[in-house]
Amino acid sequence: MSLNESGIEIDASLTIVEGDIELSADIIPIPALEDFDTINLMEDYLICSFDSTLHETKREYKYAANNVTLPSLVSCAGQWAEDYVWYFDFNEIQYDLVKTLLDEKGITYQVPNEIGMILGKLN
Amino acid sequence: MIQEERRKIFKKAWVNSIKKDLYPKYINGSNVAFNYFYTELSQLLWPENNISDELNFDEYEKSGSVKIRAMKNDMEALGSPIIPFQNQALENLVKGDLVVLIIENEILLRKLGSRIVSFIYLGDNLLMDACMGSVINWLDWKENPEWMPRLLFYINVAASTENDIKYMHKGDKWYRPYDKKDKIIWEDFWRTI
Numbered sequence: 001m002s003l004n005e006s007g008i009e010i011d012a013s014l015t016i017v018e019g020d021i022e023l024s025a026d027i028i029p030i031p032a033l034e035d036f037d038t039i040n041l042m043e044d045y046l047i048c049s050f051d052s053t054l055h056e057t058k059r060e061y062k063y064a065a066n067n068v069t070l071p072s073l074v075s076c077a078g079q080w081a082e083d084y085v086w087y088f089d090f091n092e093i094q095y096d097l098v099k100t101l102l103d104e105k106g107i108t109y110q111v112p113n114e115i116g117m118i119l120g121k122l123n
Numbered sequence: 124m125i126q127e128e129r130r131k132i133f134k135k136a137w138v139n140s141i142k143k144d145l146y147p148k149y150i151n152g153s154n155v156a157f158n159y160f161y162t163e164l165s166q167l168l169w170p171e172n173n174i175s176d177e178l179n180f181d182e183y184e185k186s187g188s189v190k191i192r193a194m195k196n197d198m199e200a201l202g203s204p205i206i207p208f209q210n211q212a213l214e215n216l217v218k219g220d221l222v223v224l225i226i227e228n229e230i231l232l233r234k235l236g237s238r239i240v241s242f243i244y245l246g247d248n249l250l251m252d253a254c255m256g257s258v259i260n261w262l263d264w265k266e267n268p269e270w271m272p273r274l275l276f277y278i279n280v281a282a283s284t285e286n287d288i289k290y291m292h293k294g295d296k297w298y299r300p301y302d303k304k305d306k307i308i309w310e311d312f313w314r315t316i
Contacts, residue, residue, distance in 0.1 A: 006225060006239055008189050040193065047193055049186065053151060082151075085189055115174075115291045116200035118193040119182040122174070122293060 004087070007071075010061075014046065014088035014098065021101050023088060028064045031086070033102070039109040040118050041099060044092035046109075047118070052082030059083060124311050133316060136163035140255050144184075152184040156255040157221070157243055161280065165299050168308055174296040188239045201298055202283025202290035208274040213261055218246040218313035221278040228271040244277070245316060281309045 004011050012025030023030045033039065033046075037054060040047040050059075061070040061084065070084070090098055102109050112118055140160035147153060162175040180187075187194055195205050206215075216222070222242045242250035248261040265272055283290050284306035291298040300309045 004191070006189070006191055008238070009191060042192075042196065045192070047190060049190065085186075087192055112196065112200070115293065117197040117291075119180075119187055119190065120197045120200075121179040121182065122177045123179050 009085045009087060012086055012088050014090040016090075016094055016097055016101070019101075021098070021105075025086075026064050027061050027070065029061070031059070033107050034105070036086070039102075039107065041095075041102065041109045041111050042118075043095055044090055046086075046088040046090075046098075048086040048088065050083040055083075124308075126315055129312055129315060132164065132167045132312065136160050136167055137255060139163045144254075147184050148181065149185050151186075153188050154254040155180045155184045155187065157241060157251075157253045158183055160243065160255055161221075164312075168312060169299045169305065172296055173299050174291065174293055175298065177293065177296075188241075191239065198278050200291055201280075202288060202301075203278050203280055204282060205276045205278055207276045211265060211274050213244065213248055213250075213274070216244045216277055217279065217281075217310070218244060218316055219280055219309065220244040221280060222250055222274065223276050223278070224272045224274045226270040226272050228269060239275070240272070246313075281306055284309070 010025060010027050012023060012027070012030065015022050015024070021033065023033070031048070033048065035050075036048040037051040038047075038049045058072055060072065062068060063070070110118070113121060115122060137160060140156045140163055143159045144154055144156035147155075158178075158180045162178055165175040166173055183194075198205055213222070220243075222244050224240055224242070226238045226240060241253040242259075245251055245258065249258050250261055250264075251258045264270075265274075281300045284300050284302055289297055289301045299305055
């Protein structure tokens with residue numbers, strides 16, 4: 001559970017402990033789910049991201065094992081990425097429980113749309 | 124389909140895709156001309172019963188190149204699975220496949236957010252970039268010391284036609300190509316491109 005191959009995605013995990021959501025990763029600090037601007041609820045993972053146009057300060061992350069700081073992303077050459085995308089994997093049998101807990105906490109999330117897509121939409 | 128027809132269709136889809144995506148619409152946008160190229164091509168090959176003219180790629184422009192899992196989900200919704208490269212060669216691809224690679228020069232690109240770049244495979248190791256503006260030869264370009272590219276995965280756009288299972292639809296309009304008849308047309312189009 002660490003920095004993904006793309007270098008801009010972080011693989012992390014989500015478990016249910018004593019009826020509540022617990023997040024874990026090799027990278028710290030792990031943002032609270034409430035902090036993300038966009039959350040996509042999938043069958044066995046969450047896609048969590050920030051809209052960098054809404055935030056003035058950048059988050060800084062480190063590897064928990066050695067305290068090495070992850071590169072602070074900047075946009076360049078027409079490509080935009082100012083923050084990392086977090087994936088929280090969970091056991092798919094816990095999908096309903098995760099959904100219920102997100103609802104109880106009032107956390108806004110999106111599920112795949114009517115054509116089964118996340119990014120692709122119909123006009 | 125004769126060669127002149129293929130040329131006209133390709134050129135029309137190419138020109139229209141560039142017109143639609145000469146510049147990203149959003150401040151945080153990336154070029155997605157290749158998305159428009161696929162939909163334009165789909166419309167030109169199958170003008171009827173085709174959902175592609177209703178597809179909206181705004182979110183792809185904003186975050187498609189950084190949300191690989193979201194992209195993977197969407198490709199699976201089209202019936203087009205992501206196939207990882209087993210080695211650094213464009214083997215087993217067919218013309219029209221979407222190729223995704225990562226650029227890895229840690230010194231020059233250490234802070235660059237999006238290292239994922241997409242191309243359309245044109246056959247003979249030729250790749251057209253996502254902006255639809257240039258074509259590279261992979262055999263030469265893979266040695267590029269500035270970018271240090273590495274093949275990640277490819278997507279067979281017409282994969283869903285193999286089993287005749289129709290995937291994404293809205294009412295009676297479908298994503299195409301979607302069956303074996305479409306596959307014949309798709310392959311015939313790309314055959315001499």
